[in-house]
Amino acid sequence: MENKPHQCLTLDMSRYSKLDTAQAGHLRHFHNLASQIDGEWRHMGTQEPGQEWLDAYRYQISSMAYGAGVAHYHRLPALRNVFKPLIRRLIHKMLRREVWGYWFNTSLAGNRTNPDRKVLRTPWADPIVRENIMYSGHLLLMTSLYAMLFDDNEFEQPDSLVFHWNPLFFGLGAETFRYDNRTLQAAILAEMEKNGWIGVCSMRYNDVRDGTNTSETVLEKYKKAWAEKKMVAPNGLYVDWWFVEQDKTKSSTQIGYTAWANAFMNTWNSDVVKSLYDKQSLGFITVIDGQVRLHDPVVAGIYRDLMDDADKISPHNAAILAQAQRMAKSVAPIKFPYSQPTFGYVIQWLSEMGRTVELQGLLDFADAKLRPTWENGGLYYPRNDARVDDSGEWAHMDRFSGNAGIGYARLNVSDGQKKMWDRPWTRDFLAVEPWIDNLDLSQGVDYLRGLWDSGEKALIATMKSWNGDEVTVEPIARNLEQGTWVVYVNDEPVKCDAVGQPGSLSVTVTVGAEEVDVVFRRT
Known part of the structure; x- marks a missing residue:
């Protein structure tokens, strides 16, 4: 039975933080880049043409996934269906040959990574099987993050991470390399053991899902290797x-x-x-007269040297900075x-x-x-x-x-x-x-709040369209406990319904340039 209640919402919405304009803009930019048709890389072109340097596609894509992950976990935890398609699209981009195909050439190696090398190696295309931790490690963390945030085992299934090596005019035929999250992790662990546990690891989320303790075992060896190699x-x-x-x-x-x-x-x-x-940031970051600045490594290096010769002065010193800048010229x-x-x-x-x-x-x-x-x-x-x-x-x-x-x-x-x-x-x-389903960035809506307040028994969302156009959306509250629930839109009650266990409840709202608050609250 459905009826319309009359009492307005008695909940102070200002208690709940929301994304500001810039934060919402970054999320939409992630969405815009991830939604490009395969093969388009607008705004993602890099300094180095072969995808070997630190601004390569793989680093951009993985960090967008991590940014979406922290936004979901810490700021909008009730909006699973806003973030799940976004992170999944980023994983899809990560599997594109444009992202990992550099490895065939890089696997030849050279004297930059091995000064004693006189002959190039025989290359291999598989981006996972050996070395290449700066691709495989990110893919592992992205897919483990996906499983942790959404309890979805898609990338834990056999052959769920597939790499097609199929250049047109060289090679002796197409090759396909098949992995999943756990075989990917196994390949990384094998390489870490081979190299004396110097490397990266991102196994913690898998441990929680599997009831294992791989990360602690790895970290014990990792810390020992770091100390022995004097990595600091x-x-x-x-x-x-x-x-x-x-x-x-x-x-x-x-x-x-x-x-x-x-x-x-x-x-x-x-x-x-x-x-x-403090020791690491010295000279690279200064806070002088209220101004925070990041400095060129040449200036920072000179600044650090000058500070070594100075006695008991502030690490943020205008005179030292001016001297370093003059000397850097x-x-x-x-x-x-x-x-x-x-x-x-x-x-x-x-x-x-x-x-x-x-x-x-x-x-x-x-x-x-x-x-x-x-x-x-x-x-x-x-x-x-x-x-x-x-x-x-x-x-x-x-x-x-x-x-x-x-x-x-x-x-x-x-x-x-x-x-x-x-x-x-x-x-x-x-x-x-409890969480809110049926909302997605592809609807043209920015989501500024999305959380469950267990004390108030309130499931909350705040949204607006990014361009001011009116958009109709139908948020669906899921995992609601049994009882009577009231739906409020901008503090006004619009719907009241009894919910079974476990239950759901939806409401249709029109979103435009002004923020719209939707609250599902148990009476």
Whole structure:
């Protein structure tokens, strides 16, 4: 039986945080890029033409998935069907040959990765079976994240991750490589063991689903290997490179790799990561007269050297910075032709560390100086290959940072990855937690709230169309406990119904330029 109640909603909606315009814009940009027809890579072109460098498709795609993941887990946990299609499309993009086909050439190897090499290796196309952890590791985390967030075993099924190697005019015929999430993990574990446990790992979510303890076993060996190889250099930065054949490391003079590692290593090594922040950020990030700035590695290196010779002065010193900038003008430019996606790495790191002053300062700088651009409701920062501007301030914007890194940082929360590591969603949790179905970014609607308040017995969504057009949607509340439920639209009751166990309830609403609040509440 359905009837219309008369009492207005007695719930203070301001208690519930919502996405701001920029956060919603980043999510829509993720959606816009993921929704492109296969083979189109608009706004994703990279510095290095062979997909070998750090702004390659695979890094953009995976970080968009991680950004969507933290947004769902921390900010919009009731909107499963908004995020599930988005992350699934990103996984689909990750399986495109344009993303992983670089490996055939890269597997030839060379003297950059092995200075003693005189002869190239016989190449192989399979992007999973050996090495290539910077593709396979991301694919593992993406598919494990998908299973954890949505309790969906699609990528745990045999042959659910298929790679078709079928170039037209070379080779002796097409090859197909078949994996699933668990065989992918097994391949990575085999490579980690082969290389003495120096590498990356993302097995925690699978442990929770399988009732295993693989991640703890791996981390014990991983930490030991890190200590033995001295992966933390005397300057506090993580080493840039480990030469496998020579068993030697290369020290770092840039913050990029360290920042990227910290953004995710905070999950299982938080005390160490946080203890190193001041030493690692010195010179690269300054907060002077209320201005937060990220500095070119040449300037930062000189700044760090000058601080070594200084006695008991603030690590954020205007005079030292000015001296470093003057001295940097006489230093020859960096010869390596491609820039690291440093801005994106650093801002992801700051978001995970909860460094709100530095994070907001760099976001403000990006909005003021790095040409924020809106397209079809999506927000991104366009590419600029210049390292600094005429005044010496940061100017570089790569596709990783502009498409994914900044968006990730805005959508993340302090200790965001760590909280997901410590308390991943389980099958039992998702089986009973109320959520809202039948909403999707493809409807032209931005979703600003989406949560379940167990104390108030209220399931809440806030939405608006991205372009002001009127759109009709029908949110469906699922996993509602048995009882009488009232549906409110903008505080007004529009529907009252008895729900069975487990039950669902829907309402049709028109969404336009103004925000619309929809609340399902048990009486």
